Amino acid sequence: MEFSFTAEQDQFRDVLGRFMRDKSPASAVRSLMETDKGFDAEVWQQLCAEQGLAGIHLPEDCGGTGYGPVELAIIMEEQGRALLCSPFMASAVMAGYAILQTGTDDQKRALLPGIADGSTIATLAITEQSGLWRDDDIQLQATKSGDDYVLSGTKRFVVDGQNADLLVVAGRTDAGVSLFTVNAGSEGVTCRVANAMDPTRKLAEIDFSSAPAQLLGVEGGVDLAAIFNAVLIAFANEMVGGAQAMLDSAIEYAKLRVQFGREIGSFQGLKHRFSDLMVDIELAKATAYQAAQHLADGKDATAFASMAKATASEVFRHAAHECIQFHGGIGFTWENDTHLWFKRAKSSEVFLGTPNDHRERMLQAMGI
């Protein structure tokens, strides 16, 4: 049987879509993106505490609701579509998956409930120079100090780094790469907000100078690829949501805008491009959904995660570019909303690895 959503999942998507449209109109995105924090605390609380969305993929004994990657994918797609400004990606997806995959049972039970109910904002700090999470890219030093550790080094492109209470950080010891948790308020932690092209996704650069840290799980015991795969799949679903928003927006405009005495959407030269775009988006969705199902089935998701990331990020970028083109001059203005998604698309294209990187990763995972 091929993958398709259940009736319950379809209904979940409908409800969620209404919530996102209601809470995240473009006007809200615009005002939040101008703030340092970048999200609305009240909406975040509704999302987490009332709707339980941040714990959708986390087990019930860790404060989650015990669903899985497919339901998470639905949330991500609807968020991406509405361009909801929230620390969901950083806290629930990146830090959530990292702790879930790596922490001891006690650590999971201690750390995840706060992430699930939104009272803790966490993030995951892996990247230094390269966007791919390869083992040898990680140079930040972790040194044993009593029962705990101290970290020294710099992490870049930390999503919502300036908002996080809890940092999950990849560092190196003699045993290899491990994950550590760091209280963001600790001495030795310096956070600088990066000047991100996409103002709806806040990025920080964080220096660690002998910052106190606790080991997550066992030393050298982190499976970065597994966390990476789960994050990529959620991310791909967010991107296909963004791509769909671009298609919807362009279609709406093409039905209204009149030139040469007819709606521009009646010109075959545009129609055919719209159709090609729809095909690309539908295929990217099929890939993102199937990858989520693959992860839910507990299979090695490396190949499909990279396939989904490469496809979704190229389609999102293409859709955003087309959306500007279909709007003509107005599409290039600050006043028109398209650039909000365009910038998300541009930064998503290279965040966590470029499409070329992921195609190569996919082939290698397939043994090619």
Place this chain on the structure above:
Amino acid sequence: MDINIDAIRAEVRTWLADNWDPNLTLVEWRTKLVDTGWGMPEWPEDYFGKDMPPVAVSAIAQEFAEAGAIGVMKSGPRMLAAVTLLAHGNDQQKRRFLRRILTGEDAWCQLFSEPGSGSDLAGSTTRADANGDDLANGNGWKVNGQKVWTTSAHHADYGILLARTDWDVPKHQGLSFFVIDMHQPGVEVRQLRQMNGHASFNEVFFTDAVVPGHFQVGELGQGWQTAMTTLAYERRAVAGNRDAKEDKGRNGTIYGEYREEQAIANEPYTWYPQRAGRVDLVVERARETGKISDPAIRQEIAKLLTMHQSTQWFAGRLSELQKAGKARGPEGSITKLAASNVARLASDVHTAITGIDAMLTGDQSPHDGVIAEILVSVPAVSIAGGTDEIQRNIIAERLLGLPKEPRFDTGPFKDVRRN
């Protein structure tokens, strides 16, 4: 409705145990299938079927496969005629034609496309004129014009024909649907050689060809609606009829006869896998040429595998939606367009991998000519069964709700500009 699949399976098994005999002739065996309804279980009981739902039909097919039993004749053009006649034919037509289609005794072809109307099928200009004044008494019709892209016309006993009977009304309203006897002096069939060297199709010329009045299918002027049934089935069945069973090693005279019949029926389709791009060969070719380590080619291979895989996933999800009644209808155009993209990219990747050897053809081309055949067959895939451009119109207008193009062909057909 409650369906007891196990009971149906048991019934088929028993019936096969009592009746299946590999030393019957094909026609003898299929006559039993037609008489009992086991050959087309999804068809109505009144017309050679058993009114079974799809789940039962696939269970029955499995039991047949298990027993090594051969089914009724289901080759492409025959089934196009059969499903159309089943839906729109009168009782007499169904009784007369359907049985001999299923037994394999009569071969059929589909006479729709014309040199002057491909994408614009409703612009057909092949004409059927009343043969004398007294249609009601069965004087019938005489047909003049030309059809093209007619698969298997050179073997066909009958054809289903779309022809214009009224030139004074808008184009969709002036077409009627007929059965035509292909064995008559007014019908000339010529093979049409394609750019890849195969000749899978024909041109068919009609010069005062005769169609009796009782060969008219459906109402006069309703031909377009009837043809839609044929085309809808054709789109669904594009990937069908490639299920020729592996029957080597089976003993019985019927298998020899069956193999011969299937070889003839499948002959027009031997190059179809090549026109789809043969994605399955790409990695093997990259390995044997050493191009597997070329980073630029690796990127193209990865793009191709992704596009191919995601098209299959999309098609799979679409078929689940269709089964659940949640599909909007024209989504098949997305699959078709995606398949064209896959084929074109596959052809490019094969070319890049093959390099200068792509200049050779026939047995000098790699894999005994298969690679060359891919390169010269792929251009067909974005034309056959509705061009990519038509699929794009369908997606834009029916899925995305964009406004239609202005039309210039809405008046009486005789006044419409045409080729």
